[in-house]
Amino acid sequence: MTDMKSSPAGRSGAAAPAPDPASAAPGQTATTDPLGAAPALAGRRRSEMLYFALRNPKVILGLSVIVAFLLFGLLGPLFSEFGPRERNAGPLGAAPSSDFWLGTTWTGQDVFTQLAHGTRATFQVALMAAAISAFIGMTMGFVAGYRGGRLDEILMMITNIVLVLPVFVVVIVVTAYLGISNTATQALVIGLFNWTWVARAVRAQTLSLRARDFVDLARLSGVRTLSIIRREIAPNMASYLVMTFILLFAGAIVFAATLDFLNLGPRGGMSLGLMLQQANQQAAMSLGLWWWFVFPGAAITAITGSAYLTNVGLDEVFNPKLREM
Amino acid sequence: MRQWRRFLVPLAGAGLVLAACTEDVTDDVADGENVDEAEDTDDADSANAGEFPRNETVYTGGAEWGTYEDWNPNTDGEATFVRGFLYETLFWFDPWEAELKPWLAESGEWIEEDVYEVALRDGITWHDGEQLTADDVKFTFDLRDVPGVEFPELDEWLDEVEVVDDLTVRFHFSDPRAGQWDNVLYDREIVPEHTWGEMDREEIPEASGEDITIGSGAYEYHSHDENRARYERYDDWWATEHLGLEMAARYVVDFRNESNEVAMSQILQNELDLSNFFLPGINQVPEFGESVHTFYSEEPYMLSANTASLIPNHDRSPTDDADLRRALAFSIDVDDIVDTGYQGIVEKADPTGMLPLWLDQGFRDDEVVEEHGFSYDPEEAERILDEAGYVDEDGDGWRETPDGEDMELDFIVPSGWTDWELAAEVIEENLHDVGVNVVLDFVDPGQELDPRRDSGDYDLVFDNQMLLQNHLFAQYFYLYELPVLDEQANRDNPHRVENEHAWELTQELARLGTPPTDDPDDDERFMEIVSELQEITLEDMVIIPLWYNGLWSQVNDSTWTNWPSDDPDTPNYYPTTWANEFMLGGLMTFTEIEPAG
Amino acid sequence: MLTVDRVSKVYRTGAFGTNQLTAVQDVSFDINPGEVVSLIGESGSGKTTIGKMVLRLASITSGTITLDGVDISTYRGRGLKNYYRHVQGVFQDPFSSFNPIFKADRVFAMLKGQYFSSMGRDAWQHKVEAALDAVRLDPAAVVNKYPHQLSGGQLQRLLIARALLLDIKVLVADEIISMLDASTRIDVLNLLAELKADGLGILFVTHDLALGNYISDKTVILQKGVMVETGETTAVFTDPQHPYTQQLLASVPRLDRRWQK
């Protein structure tokens, strides 16, 4: 059962605009037109793609920021002598200074340390959640698009049902009932509900790639279905899959931060959302401790914003029409 | 696109108007009758029924965490001000002097060993003009056997309520628990028989009471929605004539708030006059000392409302071992909790757990505390542990039990209660320092904490139900009440201690009035019992008192002044709106405030 | 050798397959070694569907297709793989037949992986070169090239060479020259003629009557999925029985006549 939102018309990428219910970026994939991009890709070697990618200022800027934050999350904690929740690390509620670069919280926790640990946890959750969403969404999309028929109908029915459900509310409810004890569970819950647009988009493209003769030829060569999807179809969508993953990653960051902010996240650790939650709960605004809530929010914004930027850049790389604009 | 614009712009506003309309409608449906009534009784100068002039209105908050749905004074959990403003009690309790003061009652005394006589004030009327008489008092107390009504056990020791005349009531007791009875006297609101009596007795606990908010108090019900309840002054209040008390505020609006930080911004922006929220950091905002005040202008800033303690489970190994409990008591650095967790807005608790009120009354047995008390001393803690056989044999850094088993204490902490989370983390560090492995188990406060505490599924837990009450018996009821049930749901004895002797003493204590009474023998016996209970409690280290949770109270004096404080020029009542503490001075607070400027 | 017996194909469309579309109805013919059977019809007549059914790329709704007496629809897994050892296809659009992001000779590597995994490198190289030689392609010109760097004719010949690597008995050639330049068409046709001479059975799917006439031994004419005429090519073309065939033949432009109003 196809519905027109994913019709194999030339604009199918554009017709699945809201990439991610939590990412708040409706037009993000609007111009991502992998079917249009495929022929462009066809004539180009991958190294050539990489060449363009590494010369696209958007990709460079976006990736640098993400990598910088990743490194900060990985290495930052090593440069701090404090624990993320350690009280009295410094004076109480101190403004940023040379000793405490990002200031301290109301109980004297070091904001820099919290930010480093929070960034690490946020990356962990987001990468795991994105991987889970990507796996489910792509599997559903590939299988539905490749096998077609009754299976396609059933899978798309499931997808459409989950698509219409207000995902965040569902996740909140599930979280509330189950209680989330660690980052892996949180990633799993986010991942489990955040794949629908991936499934639809991947299916639409699989559907169109599947109609190409080279797929039939692979079958005539005795290649099994799974290998055909993996070796013939997926590589043709590689650029799109990469971009999908980036969007999922950005979405999962916001998603996890929002859950943490509502105190529905894992207990005990530290994340960017939790920092915001604690700042809000401990009235950082009233106390005038702006550094407590400005930095974690800015970090989330910077990471997700950079992910979007990278995506736009990649879009230009894969879709030369855009590059000329 | 043009037509789009025409279509959209009004839509933006439409949502707001919709909100206004719908609210209006639900409000009419919910309490239309009462609004009409309020308008009827209004003087001609009542300009606008929907608006409360700022300078005639007191805004309060911090007492209501549910919703304003329970207008039934006969059950627990009523909406804020149902006790005190609408319905009143016979007495109120003044914690400064530790004595009951007459309220609806003119006087009350034990005329026989087991008979207590109350004389009501003359000329008290209900809001609808009916007289408040002894029959109303009898009606109120005769509800004691209805399941679900407050004081379910009163029936076990109060035999009969006798109406002598319109203004005199005698209570005949099978077991005259004087101390406990005082508690009932200032806690139980008298309700009018002519409204509540029309209901089937059995249905009374389930009634919302919203349609019969007729009390005797200083304020009448005005209206409410989920987030606020509004009260309007009752101008024929009896206390004006009898006690010369007047309520300066014509309206009182009480807010339910979602969170402390919201209350913080509201008190700073003069959107609350009296806030009974826990507002950590209130002593650090620029407004503090200017427009915003607490009871004390310096540490500890707050009066003490209850004792927060670490509760070890007596029903589980290894916390059933007094030596271990004692070692825990010595290893906890309460000052650290007070200084960093609370930034000095609470006070460290006395080892006996007694609230300052009782310390001031001289009930602390210093000798006992000297011998059995505790303070932060990790070395002593290690010594006790070593001696009791809690040593680290396998070298993993953690002590094992004397039986050689691994020891891991399960400490359940309500997640999201930041102050308790912090305190728990301090304790975790402290215990780790002496080699005791404790694991913080952050659980959902509503869903998991209460059931697990009540059923004894924990090793360690915080609790603060040792409350500010009229008599020390309450503290020892909390500590020793028997029998221990599968579900200790009434909040007493969550640590599941079984000490028959202590329980006997406690019950005996409840029969004695707080000294000084008219009977020196009783007073002597009272002191004996209290000393012995202190000794048992400390020796057995039943619970580990940590700090006094504050009677959180912050005021903004921009609109209303003369709030209670330790300044001799101001009243010194306990300024709280919490339902259980309101008759401890909260009500008196409102009789003292004055418009600013 | 390959027998198509009363084969039909019905597509289900719409939600839950509520609509049916009959693409092929009761078609029967057979192909013998060294025989070219042309399947002629206009677009939508079901000729490609038949080709796909023979190649097991589309399921058979009813009827049977047998190869050497074995029903091909029974093949699964290894059996199917073995079937493809004997039956192969070449399609209309050479560019679509190659995965655009890989080099063209990957189609050989794919076969090596599936069918000749034990064969040594040199032996394989030799075999590929022999196949390329058979289709008259210079290895140096086609190996290590991307599809877009090659011409349509080269690509089609690559595909035929690929099929030749296997031990094929039947080749399904679906419009294989319709997208080629006129100059390369004849080369491919001549190649087919050679293969036929070597005993290969060929199912030649085309919309072009003249081409069918030129190449085939037997002809099947399809109209809207129904087989309207079948028989020896010469018989069909000289003495068409069915009005549709007659009409078709009458409408074929003839090189030897001028177009007249």
Add this chain to the structure above:
Amino acid sequence: MGRYLGRKGLIYALTLFVAVTINWMLPRFMPGDPISDMVSRAGLRDPEAAARMQAYYENLFGLDVPIWQQYLNYWGSLFSWPPDLGISMWSFPRPVGDLVMGALPYTLALLIPAILLSWYVGNKLGALAARRKALDNTVLPVSYLLTATPYMWLAILLVWFGGMQLGWFPSSRAYSGNLVPEFSMSFIGSLALHWVLPFLSLFLVALGGWAIGMRNLVIYELESDYSNYLGALGAPPRLIRKYAFRNAMLPQITGLALQLGVVLTGNIVTEVVFNYPGLGLLLLNAITSTDFFLLQGIVLFVVIGVLICNFVIDIVYVWVDPRTRTGLQGASA
């Protein structure tokens, strides 16, 4: 068109069925027993009284019948009028329906203007940006910044800056403390003043996304074959832009449906930050007080609301896109 809407209707009906069923199942099959919690909270010492209370509540919440009957009753109560969503435990004994209806106007007052205005202004901005390079250079980065901003952060910044630093707007509640909801100028004025900041936090974040989407789509359309063709035919640029804009609108309308869930998410955190008494805050209250019946009621309401909005958007789509009317694409499988 009928077929297209029929198919959509089928999806929605199935979604509703699944959502209602899951919603019904959650409190019954998840760990924890709400009724026991409620009884234990009442703190009865007498086990007999506790048992009586348990029975009373089970009867009250309809839990004293076989599970299949509970399920059927659940459906029955939904289709009765007014729908019976049960009784709240958090605000016992108020009906869940009452609570939801009380909170709904506030949420709608935030959501409807935020969604529609952000959509309108965002699309307008995006279309303008696609046309003017100079504008594009400012609109695009700002839009990316906005769309990457988490709702709660923007809300916190607005509270801090607009509410605390500047003191221009109240930063919590829906109307001032000295008012009673009624149809008066002062009340509506207060409502409007309290509405500004939470509205802005929703509006701004959503705005960015729409602007980017529209800009990209218009550029895409302007570069498309038909635009080039029109240009080659000598059509005036105005006309080409008009076509491009019209075509670019279509995905933006579909996007509106998909965006619904996102804005709803933002709405929850925004209401939490601003203590705005809408459904989001109610939802969180239901969760923190483990009021499963209220939770169920809200979720059901939200799901139905989202389904209705989706359906409306589908109808609008049919109205805007002629292809759906002829069933041109609806039939493709």
